[in-house]
Amino acid sequence: MKAKREALASLFTAINGGKVDEDIIDLLLLINSIKGIYTTSSCSGRIGIIEEPALGAKPLSRWLIKVHRLIEFEEAKEALKNAKEGIIFLKSQPPIFHVVAGDLEKAKKLHELGLASGFKYTTFKVISKRYLVEINATEYLTAPLGRDGKVLVDDEYIRFAIEIGNEMLRRSKRRLSRLEENFRKLRKELGKDELFYEMAEKHGISVR
């Protein structure tokens, strides 16, 4: 699978460059070690404050702070000092995995696996001949805090919204271990991919 070879090269380079969320590195390696599937963009879940200059103009958005762990009130308040333009949102997003499957059969297995692991918003798309499964959850927070540099809520509200956002992130991250367990089972079923182990070694990535 040429596409998998390229995807693996990207992944290993990113891991070596410290660009992959630490708490999902092992899971990403596990998924990619399975024959017939591989990951593309994935995220371990995050919470942060973002400015959106025009609603919907996503490319122009800028994060004032973004973390892949629970966020602290103090750092959020500090980040808000940099708000300039656009609508300010506190956003909390669950872990999300994009997995490419070589055929419909595998795509369906991945879809069921995501749902069985508690990722209730798992779906897929067919792009040309590829099946892209998105393993996603429902815990999204999108709370407006102000606009054009002005924060329209008090500290008590910021603490409250952060508490909700952190709780959502905690809940969705808790399911990562179930996801890992289910991918281990899938690997027993579909088998290991030799290409993965060869390339991991070449890139100096230690795998279990």
Place this chain on the structure above:
Amino acid sequence: MKAKREALASLFTAINGGKVDEDIIDLLLLINSIKGIYTTSSCSGRIGIIEEPALGAKPLSRWLIKVHRLIEFEEAKEALKNAKEGIIFLKSQPPIFHVVAGDLEKAKKLHELGLASGFKYTTFKVISKRYLVEINATEYLTAPLGRDGKVLVDDEYIRFAIEIGNEMLRRSKRRLSRLEENFRKLRKELGKDELFYEMAEKHGISVR
């Protein structure tokens, strides 16, 4: 298609009982008139205030107010007086259509149609042998307003959050005409379903 027959009966009964969002009735009739596809649960988009007793316990949530048009500040404030227990959220959600396709070919066409109409979060699932396409957009607002009966924001914030939520709803609803146009083209391509016209007549539903 036995399943389509049942789905149509449900739809026509719901329309006659005033249970279908008025601004999408014509679109739903159009989609169902196409051979090989039919809709299940769909919503024209909504904004409202909901209480969630425990994060994630969706079945126990209760809406304090829910409208399929833009919401007014006064009615939102009035509804907040009934808040009792759980986290209070202002939620804005775009129109969402669930369309069942008889085969992968049609599911892919529907998927492309949704994306081409600006519904960037269009995906699908395979459930037993059926393909369920979800035509969905990205404009979701989930703003916490308080908890356990206590509103933790002032009127200025409520007005602000409502303004953002309404703007999101306005933007996503604007795409309904593009969606309709694309479904008309699809109907020219796939053809009309005689069963739909027969049953519409039996149920006293006038169709164009």
